[in-house]
Amino acid sequence: MKAFQPTGDLEADFLTECHELLDYIEADLSALDQDGAETKEDVVNRIFRAAHSIKSGAGFFDLAVLRDLAQKIESAIDLIRSRQMPPSHEVVDLLSHGFDQAGDLIEQYRKGEPADVSQLVAVLDELIVDHLPFEEKFLFDARVEVALPQAGGIVEASVLDLMQARRRGKSIYLIRYDLMRDIQRQGKTPWEVFKSLIESGTILETVLDLHSAGTLNDPPSNQLPLVVLYATPLELERVAALAHIPAERIQLVETNRAS
Amino acid sequence: MIVLSREGDKATIRPSGIDLVAGSVPELRTQMRGAVDDGVREIVMDLGSVQMVDSSGIGLLVSAHNSLHRLGGRLAVVHASKDILDLFRTMRIHQHFSVSGDDTEES
Numbered sequence: 001m002k003a004f005q006p007t008g009d010l011e012a013d014f015l016t017e018c019h020e021l022l023d024y025i026e027a028d029l030s031a032l033d034q035d036g037a038e039t040k041e042d043v044v045n046r047i048f049r050a051a052h053s054i055k056s057g058a059g060f061f062d063l064a065v066l067r068d069l070a071q072k073i074e075s076a077i078d079l080i081r082s083r084q085m086p087p088s089h090e091v092v093d094l095l096s097h098g099f100d101q102a103g104d105l106i107e108q109y110r111k112g113e114p115a116d117v118s119q120l121v122a123v124l125d126e127l128i129v130d131h132l133p134f135e136e137k138f139l140f141d142a143r144v145e146v147a148l149p150q151a152g153g154i155v156e157a158s159v160l161d162l163m164q165a166r167r168r169g170k171s172i173y174l175i176r177y178d179l180m181r182d183i184q185r186q187g188k189t190p191w192e193v194f195k196s197l198i199e200s201g202t203i204l205e206t207v208l209d210l211h212s213a214g215t216l217n218d219p220p221s222n223q224l225p226l227v228v229l230y231a232t233p234l235e236l237e238r239v240a241a242l243a244h245i246p247a248e249r250i251q252l253v254e255t256n257r258a259s
Numbered sequence: 260m261i262v263l264s265r266e267g268d269k270a271t272i273r274p275s276g277i278d279l280v281a282g283s284v285p286e287l288r289t290q291m292r293g294a295v296d297d298g299v300r301e302i303v304m305d306l307g308s309v310q311m312v313d314s315s316g317i318g319l320l321v322s323a324h325n326s327l328h329r330l331g332g333r334l335a336v337v338h339a340s341k342d343i344l345d346l347f348r349t350m351r352i353h354q355h356f357s358v359s360g361d362d363t364e365e366s
Contacts, residue, residue: 190314220318
């Protein structure tokens with residue numbers, strides 16, 4: 001397991017935001033515990049969004065232990081949202097414990113090594129699988145190959161991520177960047193581009209076309225394609241505006257509407 | 260300035276006072292190509308004093324990886340700043356060649 005030093009400003013900001021989120025949802029977790037199945041929808045949604053934000057940020061900064069834990073918490077809350085799992089006292093207790101552990105992990109990341117939370121993750125896994133619809137039980141943790149019809153090739157993505165995106169009414173897009181044309185020549189950095197995407201959706205996977213860069217003996221390539229598999233509730237035109245590229249280089253892989 | 264030190268078939272290249280960006284990429288490419296033509300099969304790119312890598316810098320690293328990989332060699336990036344590490348991870352570059360920060364090891 002790698003040690004992590006949060007030296008960058010962005011990570012430091014993210015870790016601080018995580019703490020604020022955890023403080024913010026404490027009252028919501030109490031309400032969920034008290035009101036159970038009668039809990040107001042916006043309360044459950046706030047808890048869900050907190051877990052989602054922590055998961056997305058941790059994924060972005062490659063904080064694998066925190067990301068995996070937040071993903072399980074998010075999946076469990078998603079089952080409560082979709083009324084597939086009743087928020088019993090035991091369930092809410094487990095979720096609260098999960099958020100507490102997330103808070104501890106943030107502190108540990110600040111100092112260096114994160115603790116091993118695999119036991120808690122396994123318990124959450126079991127809880128989720130127990131409440132998943134029958135047809136989804138066997139796909140948990142599986143990865144699926146998504147064909148890239150125009151770009152060619154395939155990209156691997158998590159089945160559960162795809163299913164969650166679908167359930168939440170997020171459409172799946174394939175964004176075809178050319179790092180040289182769309183980023184370099186526009187005076188932007190790849191970092192800026194990724195950050196704006198993450199703020200409005202989930203990057204499911206990225207594939208860089210290594211072959212197009214050629215070798216050191218080839219003339220410097222003036223293109224470097226990067227394909228991003230992206231889930232967002234936004235319409236295609238808004239994704240194009242967000243991604244700062246023409247709409248024709250964004251392909252709608254599947255449309256989903258929140259049920 | 261580009262500092263190149265060599266030991267057998269391994270070369271360490273350290274851009275000093277320059278970033279891995281469009282302006283410095285041609286000279287770095289020439290030096291890396293020269294090293295590979297001269298028998299180098301392992302290039303360690305030391306980014307200890309590099310603040311920024313742009314798209315052309317990424318292209319250069321991928322080209323070097325492609326060249327060395329074909330010859331049975333390898334490219335490693337070391338001492339990358341946190342921002343550069345985050346960028347490489349988001350682009351999944353670290354799945355193709357070794358990338359590490361100041362005191363962490365990634366592969």
